[in-house]
Amino acid sequence: MDKRASDGAALIRQAAADVLREVGLHAATTRAVTDRAGVGRGLLNHYFRWPELRALAWEAIFAEVEGPEAAPDEALEAWLATAFAPEARTYWRLWLEATDLAASDPAMAAALTRVQGRMLARLTADLAAVPERCPDPKATALRLTALQDGLAGLLLAGTTDLTPEMAEAHLRRAFALELG
Amino acid sequence: MDKRASDGAALIRQAAADVLREVGLHAATTRAVTDRAGVGRGLLNHYFRWPELRALAWEAIFAEVEGPEAAPDEALEAWLATAFAPEARTYWRLWLEATDLAASDPAMAAALTRVQGRMLARLTADLAAVPERCPDPKATALRLTALQDGLAGLLLAGTTDLTPEMAEAHLRRAFALELG
DNA sequence: GACAGAATTGAGCGCTTGCTCAATCTTGTG
């Protein structure tokens, strides 16, 4: 009745998410996951195929992030404030790698579609809560999301002298332009 | 005196660029390049190391694209019009993959820095040509570039119902907002 | 024609990857 404290499959799912966070999508391997989980190599393939497990763990990570709702106007400020917070770096990287992988990995593409849809819907809803200032919430949400992705890419590449603070300022500036 | 019609190193550089265009940065291999160039496998390593050759070929591809200058106001329209043209798809993908690789590949990071710097400088200059409408060309160029990157990422992932035409419309909308 | 040096070749090394599979260990049931 009482399940084992260590259920193999759950152990592996958890370890996969941990490994993804630490080394990213590209460097993550099945061996790293099984070692981390403290189980044999064969067990992973008994429950999963690597592409599926990878997509599963990736989506689980972003599911955590989506977290609870906030009051509409606080939600927008919270979004702006956390978009380029230091803790978010892990997610920019996982996001970028996922966009990349989605081209060749159907499982990742599906996961990305779901997460992206949810995030866009949420931002759209938050923007729709101030209709007098934002006549087309869907379009604005898409532009702001795209801008955020693009700025995150610039930050990750580390190739410009862009800092997270500057990125946030740019996002706020675009936000101000969009909301008139 | 007259150089050989087929100089091994040049042949390999050219083949590398072709392969990158066709299969992208991640799928490209030394074997694909040497086969394409019609030379033996060993020759590539006689002249190059793979990370360097890859970065070299990548930068060469974008050097072609930078092309000749246009009249200042035409330049902005040309930029908007070609940003999401069908032919540009290859470049979005190479760009995205490069951003990804830059984290672990110093040669790619250096190449990306150079190309990104040139592109930003060019757009900044074009925007500076209309100072009455664009008070801060550098910041605007960065935001527009980031937006373009983000929209390209969304298109590549193929996960939203975004079309290239819509992406261009979004870019034009942001452009209009920026330039008042 | 002979010869030195450069260009070029491809078999193969060492490594990593995801995955298979026969064997072993654990667990719940009668």
Next chain:
DNA sequence: CACAAGATTGAGCAAGCGCTCAATTCTGTC
């Protein structure tokens, strides 16, 4: 306790990667 069924193991396979190196071919010079 016995026994079937599921959980778990790890050696090893097949494939791919960048790269090495001894051997071969080509090329220009005297």
